[in-house]
Amino acid sequence: MRNTLSAPRRLAAAASAAALGLTGLLTAAGPAQAAPAAVPTCTTGSLHLSMGRQDPGAGQLYQPVRFTNTGTRSCALRGYPGVSVLDAARRPIGAPATRSGAGYGTVTVRPGRTVTAVLHTTNGPIGGPCRPTGSYLRVYPPGSYRSVLVPTRYRVCSGVFQVSPVTSRSS
Structure with a gap:
């Protein structure tokens, strides 16, 4: 029956x-x-953020923000991180990054693995001036209301400051 x-x-x-x-x-x-248990969203407590190698070319500058899962369980990221450039006193320099790219999906990050979102600006004052060079990036992982400060020298030029969604590529 x-x-x-x-x-x-x-x-x-x-x-x-x-x-x-x-x-x-x-x-x-x-x-x-x-x-089935859903994979939880990655939290700032289980992520280590760092910068990947810059990739300059044809007047453009691309640099990945790396999200490494330092936890013991898989977690997920979906969408765009929030990114701002900060000076040495941790004050914002200009507006946050705008979103670039098309659709995106959920990325599962296994323990010890790294995924990235890519920052884009120009490699100098091509169509406008450069902002002062920052000392930190404030990064909000997708789905998080808590930020992580990433120490790095970063300069936005020509009014171009974009971030891609998180992808499974590691750089």
Whole structure:
């Protein structure tokens, strides 16, 4: 005989049967199956952020922000990090990075693995001046309200400051 009860109804029937002491009804309702555990979002406590190698070319400058999972369990990142350049006193220099790129998916980061988001600016004052060189990047990992300060010298030029979504590429 085929079980026609939906999962929520099977659980309700099992709970009712248990409350009434009708253990035979539990078998008819079918065993309750746990939903697969979702991979939790990475937190700043389980991530180490660092900068990858700059890739200059044709007047453009690309540099990855590296997100390394230092935890003991896999975690997930989805979307764009928030990124701002800060001076030595940790004050913002100009506006935060704007988003660039098309669609994105969820990236699972296994323990010890690294994923990246890429920063883009110009390699000097091509279409406008450069901002002062910063001493830190303030980075909010996707889905986080907590930031991480990454010590690095970074200069935004020509009004171009963009960040890509996190991808599984490591650099």
